[in-house]
Amino acid sequence: MLTVTNVNKKFGNESILEDIQLEFSNGVYGLLAPNGAGKTTLIKMLTTLLYPTKGEILYEGQNIFSMGENYRDLIGYLPQQFGYYKNYNPYQYLQYLAALKGISKQAANEKIPKLLKLVALEDAIKKKMRKFSGGMIQRVGIAQAMLNDPKILILDEPTAGLDPKERVRFRNLLSELARDRIVILSTHIVSDVESIANQIIMIKDKQVLFKDSIQIICQKLQGKVFETEMNFDRVQEFRRHYLSLSERQENGRMMIRFIAEEGSSSNWKQVNPTLEDVFLFEYQDHSLEQLK
Amino acid sequence: MRIIIEEMKKIFHPVMLLICLLINLLMYYIFIDFDISVFPNGRPATDMYNIGIEMVDKYGHELDENELKDFTKVLQQEIKKADKYIQADKEFSNLGITSYREFIDMRKENQENPEIDLLSSKIMFDKEIDLFWEIPQRENVIEKMEFVNERYGYSDLVQLPTSKQDQRIQEIIQSGKVNAIFPSYPVEYNFQTISQSIAITILVSVIFMISPIFIRDYKNNMFGLQYSSKIGRGLVLKKVTAGMLATFIITTFLIIVYYGLYSTNDIGMFLESEINSFMGTVYWYDFSFLQLIIMTILLTYVITLSLSLLAIFVSSICKNYISIIGIQLPLFAVLYWLIKKRVLPVEAFHLTSSQWEIGMIYSIMIIIPISVIGWIVRNRQTKDILE
Structure with a gap:
């Protein structure tokens, strides 16, 4: 050991x-x-x-x-x-x-x-x-x-x-x-x-x-990771309020994976947190710099 | 041992060897070749060399009183031959010269007489009559022997001899060692020049081959792997050992090659001659010519191993090749100056070299490189490897 x-x-x-x-x-x-x-x-x-x-x-x-x-x-x-x-x-x-x-x-x-x-x-x-x-x-x-x-x-x-x-x-x-x-x-x-x-x-x-x-680490974000779909014009505003973990375009709309303290909208779908979610959450400043 | 061999493989990389060969070819043709292909260098060097051979053949390595008489007799015969030549030559008779002595006297008295000058030049340089070259050299040998008590050793000194120098000169004279037959001009002079050039060539080769020893690893990001391997920081000592062994191999190889070439100068008959000869200079020690060569070679090893340790040290502290050159250039310049000033290695034992100063120089050359390498080895044991 x-x-x-x-x-x-x-x-x-x-x-x-x-x-x-x-x-x-x-x-x-x-x-x-x-x-x-x-x-x-x-x-x-x-x-x-x-x-x-x-x-x-x-x-x-x-x-x-x-x-x-x-x-x-x-x-x-x-x-x-x-x-x-x-x-x-x-x-x-x-x-x-x-x-x-x-x-x-x-x-x-x-x-x-x-x-x-x-x-x-x-x-x-x-x-x-x-x-x-x-x-x-x-x-x-x-x-x-x-x-x-x-x-x-x-x-x-x-x-x-x-x-x-x-x-x-x-x-x-x-x-x-x-x-x-x-x-x-x-x-x-x-x-x-x-x-x-x-x-x-x-x-x-x-x-x-x-x-x-990984399971235990991911539990730290249990219930806080969501996915939602929205029009492009709302994305900028959305990012100001929530930490966006990943974004992708699908059928002319934006699919966003993000963190929120609790689900506040019906079209938010709660998902299981991954290690990457935890990483991005914990190293927010670093992560954004690295993503750039 | 395996690590040392692996490190030596890196030092003796074929490309490095090829460049080293080119450096040596260049150095050889610029500095060494002349003293090998042109020996003895012209006249009267050739005449003195031939007289030296004749003396060793006839009298052995020492000249006693009877042999000196015999040598004087030979001189008289040579003068007679010269007289006959002069009497048979029209140009001499036109000037009223009937004997060798007259010719020499007239040459001394009428130094600006163009006719005598012309004739002298014709005899010496156009016709190259051996007698006229050899007789002054023979006379010179006899004069040196006759006035050995008064002149031996003192002519080499610029200042008045110290009591130790005087004591050494008298010791050689009293012991009879001064009777040694050794034509220091041109044999010893040639050896001094060539051994300097050989030492400088070996130094350049060693610096070139050894300098990359650490920086090559630094430049290739090897430190992390090397110092985390089983050997760890102990690798520094292995590399130093490999560097020293490589230096020894390079020095030995080049010494064999260059002194092998030097042996073609036909100086074999003088190897057993004592160097403290009435025909030459004074040394602090009773060496034969062979012993002088061996001691010079040993000192060459000391110089190259010392500079090699410094090259290893510089390589271990530098981050780029430019800084290596920048630091090593002054070091090499100091050694070059000491060699050219004939302090190292050739005339280290000469009467004009203070043995105290020589001892100090060699002690410094040994102590400083060992100290800095010791520091590097200890420093690497405790230092963080950041690279």
Whole structure:
């Protein structure tokens, strides 16, 4: 079990995270927050790249920084902007990272083709990575994170650059992997975690806002999410009074999904809240900026 | 070891090797080639070199009293040959010159006489009569030996010798080591020039190959993956080790190549000669020429490993290649200046080099790079990896 206890992180005088308390056991954890909320900072602390200003992070009761390489041997990490050498091919690149992970050359030789097959790159094993598309690079990144068969898999914005087909494939892969390990997936894209995360962690105002299952988180908005249909000329006025979650045109009218404290009109249809609704509700300012 | 090998693979990337080869070709043809293809460089260097070979062949590596007498006898025979040449030559008789001595005296007394000048030039440069080149060199050798007690060592000094310098000169004379046969001109001079050029070429190659060691990873966003892997921040030390090993390999390879080329200068017969010779200069230590070469090579290693550590340090603190060049240029300029001032590595042991100053310079060259690298290694252990 991985435990984050009273962790604070400051850069100079600027506080990024405050009093973070989390527990992770096997399963997929979706770390969901808008950009700049501190997801990457938390992830970098979990990967020992950053030291907490206060508090501690424990794995099986031991401080991860004291565990040193014994802890790092347990983690697989895909950074947000993960690095690679353009003149390397996936085989050379994975061999290099295998060396850093303390994996013998023979073991790496056996493992690399399997991993590249898993991410559908078996035909590009000797192709220079400079010729790869964003999606292919990201798949190499996923393969490198899996090299040491990690007990804790930490993925920071892993679906960036993946096409819809690859995203589905990736989600299925994570579900499979999460059976016997901790998978922490940081993202600001709700659909990435909605279908696979056992628990969602949301960070707001430097602190953990929610750490619960999707169902429980969605209950926070139970009875407050509605859909309605109206003429275009009324939309502007409507938005001034209610938080619009999504809008689409249908049959010459506007279909709006929105939040209201209680149903006040007969043509409002109450619907079940989704994780995206909660996300948009909680991060209203951020969400609107990101939607723009 | 596997990580070190992987890091070295990055250093020895084929494209880098190819560029390094081009740099070396350029440096070789600009700085080194001349001292190899043109040795001995003209006259009287060639004559002195030939006389040196003749002396070693005939007398071994030392010249004793009897051998000096023999050498003087050879000189007399050469002068007689020159006399015969002069007597048989019409141009000399037209000027009333009947012997070599007369010719030399007239040349000294009538320095602005165009006829003598013309004749002298014709004999020396047009006809290149060996006798007229060799005799002054032989006389020079004898004079040096005859006045060794009065002149040896002092002619190299610009100022009056210190008591230590004086003591060293007297020590060499008293011990008889001064009798060594070693034509420092042109052999030692050639070695000094070429070893400087070799050291500078190796430095340029090492800086070029080693400088990207950290910045390559920074530019490729590799830090996150590297420092979160099992090796973690310990990678810094592995990279430093890989950099040092690579420097050692580059230096060794280039030393083999360039000193291999230098060996074609045919200086093998002087390798066993003591360098503190009446024919040459004074060193603080009793080295043979071979030992001087070995010591110079060892000091070249010290300089290149030292600069390599600095290059690794600079690479670890810089964010772009321009700043690397900006910081390394002054460092390289200081080393270049020290090498050209003949402090490093060639004349480090020379009597004119204060051993205290040389010791200080080399200590600084060793201590500063090790200290800054130690700081980087410790700093990376405790520092947040933000990149």
